[in-house]
Amino acid sequence: MAFFLETLLGGLMSGMLYSLVALGFVLIFKASGVFNFAQGAMVLFAALAMARFSEWIPAWLGMENLFVANLLAFVVAVAIMFVVAWLIERLALRHLVNQDGATLLMATLGIAYVLDGIGQTIFGSDIYKIDVGMPKEPVMMLESVFEGGILINKEDFIAALIAALLVISLSIFFQKTATGRALRAVADDHQAAQSIGIPLDRIWVIVWCVAGITALVAGIIWGSKLGVQFSLSTIALRALPVVILGGLTSVPGAIIGGLIIGVGEKLSEVYLGPFVGGGIEIWFAYMLALVFLLFRPQGLFGEKIIDRV
Amino acid sequence: MFYRENGQFKTSYKADQQVFAIPQDRWAIFALVVFAFVGVPMLVDEYMFRAILVPFLILSLAALGVNILVGYCGQITLGAGASMAVGAYAAYNFLIRVDGMPALAAILLGGLMAAAVGIVFGVPSLRVRGLYLAVATLAAQFFCDWAFLRIKWFTNNASSGSVSVADISLFGWTISSPTDKYLFCLGILVVFSVMAKNLVRGNMGRQWMAIRDMDVAATVIGIRPMYSKLTAFAVSSFYLGVAGALWGFVNLGSWEPAAFSIDRSLQLLFMVIIGGMGAISGSFFGAAFIVILPIFLNQMLPLVGSLLGLQVSIALVSHVEFIIFGSLIVFFLIVEPHGIARLWATGREKLRLWPFPH
Amino acid sequence: MTDRTHSERIIFHDAIETMEVDFSSMTFADIAQVDAVYDEIERQLTATGQRWFFLVLYTDCVIAPEAWDRFAARGKSANVNHGRGSVRVDAKAETREAIRERAGKESFRSNIYDTRDQALLALGEMRKRQRDLAKGADEVFLRVDNVSLRFGGVKAITDISFEIKRGEISAIIGPNGAGKSSMLNVINGVYHPQEGTITYLGEVRQQMSPRAAACQGIARTFQNIALFKGMSVLDNIMTGRNLKMKANLLQQALWFGPAQREELAHRAKVEEIIDFLEIQHIRKTPVGRLPYGLQKRVDLARALAMEPELLLLDEPMAGMNVEEKQDMCRFILDLNDQFGTTVLLIEHDMGVVMDLSNFVVVLDYGKKIAEGTPDEVRADPNVISAYLGASH
């Protein structure tokens, strides 16, 4: 029982991280209809920037303080992600307005390649550390309830907390602020939004910036856990089933989908994996999403659309 | 000889429906094929065959498959590598498990098996479109990656996880030298290209394009989306399966699942985008481009670097390759969604009317 | 003016229910001459007390431009009051053009043939079709009963019933958003209504499926042109033949043999349609490059390639200039006449609707507010207020 709970909690926590990446997808899709395959590349790019600047800045300034270094690096990384967002809008998306979804998707594949290439050219392609002072030691919890308690990784716990915080603040941003409402208006109807004077291109830059920040946070959390390396860009692939499950247009969907996939992956790996040779979590999530798609093509929370002719 | 259409009137629908309606085109293609079979083997060295021509031929075949699905039927796929893997491993198993199985038959059976699997993974396309479908095809990709790595039966319990095939032979012709391999692959490619062209210019191709361009209108004139999409998946996977089997049997000789990973899928997709979606010739252009560019960069970048006094590492070359591929994808999607094939066609059109543009 | 009296030029062939009028070598110089001839024709027709097919010979007939409008109007009114359809023989180029133009403007069918024999043959077909229609009259061709359709909370159609007769041209009119397009979509199975039934060719259904509709001869065009934009005009129209093509995948891949024969046979048929709609010159053009009016015509061509029993046209003339509209009118009338196709169309131009159709259904806010002949509908107070209310 305790073991099951442990697995479950582990699943929930990694699920929270998936939600974070999925959120990046949903934000961009909602506002611009772009299925952003480059989200993973953005995570890698952001994490690389963070890792390298937190190394370089102390060296340049000749100081030792880890916190200040990290803070400065974070600020620089945010700035870089804004520039990236702006460039993407300027150079690619602006010229692809009104193209169909598949074309946009392929374009973001191209963008992903460019980001991967540039990121590694500038920042290098080794494995780098991000040390933001996350506690590494595991803790026991609920010792009173179960014999021996359950073992939880403090780092995971904090990461999940940060992710949850970000998700909540983004939801508030969407619901309460003027910009957020404008974003939602754009999402509902591009033409209408344009006609009441919402500047589409600016909105898109903003969305990409926000997505850039979520990428940065995800990159930091993941990077501090596993190290910053090329494989980080594949976490987008891990988060895709989440988006499918939750529906491309739903923020709550992204969160719940992330949790379901996180838990499903862990449970399947632990309880099913041994029978089929292990390593199944990567496709299991996809299969889960796929089976789900067959019954609800629009995802958990997506709206059903009947084509107009 | 003048390259002119003027004055050549078609006298029947049959003449009008030929693949190359202009005799000059027909002759040029014919000459090209003859040259490929006879001239090239006399002119080219082994390195050229091994590093460029054989991969180019096989990847062209694979790109044809992807083009049928993505370019003609409009169903995006990120799982092309999986179909190649199914083809390769199925062919391998047919070859080693069935006594006296001819290699060519094994390759074709591999293709058929890929088609069958392709149909299964095409089923989501009936319910979901575009973006969601891309994800569904990724599922196929990851599942196949896993299955060929972990299920030992597929690899005949090879301890290293990699399988190998000795030189294959065809009606007593042992295909061992690079020239043999080249001719073998060329033969298959020519036959398959002709069949692909026939399919896309006929009823089936029109149904695919109808589904691609406007699926509601297509169903209203009686096209069954399920049938059209699944045939596209089947035909496409068949091509990919055969290409996968060739890639394993002929190009690599021994291989691991990584040979057909998601990188391969993306590479194939890029070939089709750059080469030209919805054009048979686009598959060849794309494959040529993708095969040649890395080789070209590998030669050129260090040269350029040494001129500038910079040290160009192998890693840098591969990063530059990424950047170039990525930018070209975006560039072509924005500027010419029909890729190199369209640029070529436009150029030829100009030539056709030259020197009188109107 | 003439060497024969007017009455000598009029012959009644009782066996084939046809009145033959011989205008050969006649000259209509002014309105008075037109009236003189047509007064005589109408007198004789009235005397018979029945309806006739008209066979009109135009060999070397000359009609002065100032007489044309009168000529067309009298011709049309004769047909409306006493006619069952007309065929024309051997009009000279300018006369032929003028007839075509008037046919578009005044909404009658041009039906011009080179020889009398050809015209008689066409007449025979026409009679046969009308006989068949009379025979099948008791079978319901198309009827919708109490159909309601909702999208979430939006009621697109509420409890609508009407019936369409075989061989007629009917129209649905109503302000924007009234549910007209949705109605067509229900009939050919693109939308599935929550309530009600659709009866087509005697078969009652809860909902149609697009494929079943297509197989049973329902074709349609779209309000916002839904052509296959990556294909040429020819390929677009060929796609309309897909249900009739039988070669299997392997045969198609190999091309020679059955696949090629089939392709050629259907190509010939498609060429007929291309000729009929006068779009020979754009055969090979990608549809995306065509102007709007021609795209609409290609849309119609694709639908015709299915050789439909019932043709649904969603605003076939929207966005067209006057000339294009006239052409389109002529095509609709001609295809109704020559192929016996039943037509149900949506159109905003009231003039066109009144001229073309035998029967009109009026929708407003998803409800049926009137139905009947064009004249009845025009006089209906509900319709008047709906149209005034919608600022038409």
Ligand SMILES: Nc1ncnc2c1ncn2[C@@H]1O[C@H](COP(=O)(O)OP(=O)(O)O)[C@@H](O)[C@H]1O
């Ligand atoms: N596919 C659809 N999804 C949602 N609402 C629709 C759809 N098609 C039509 N509607 C709604 O149904 C109503 C009738 O539309 P329509 O039939 O297109 O009107 P009309 O053709 O008479 O202008 C409108 O309010 C429209 O918004």
Ligand SMILES: [Mg+2]
């Ligand atoms: Mg409408």
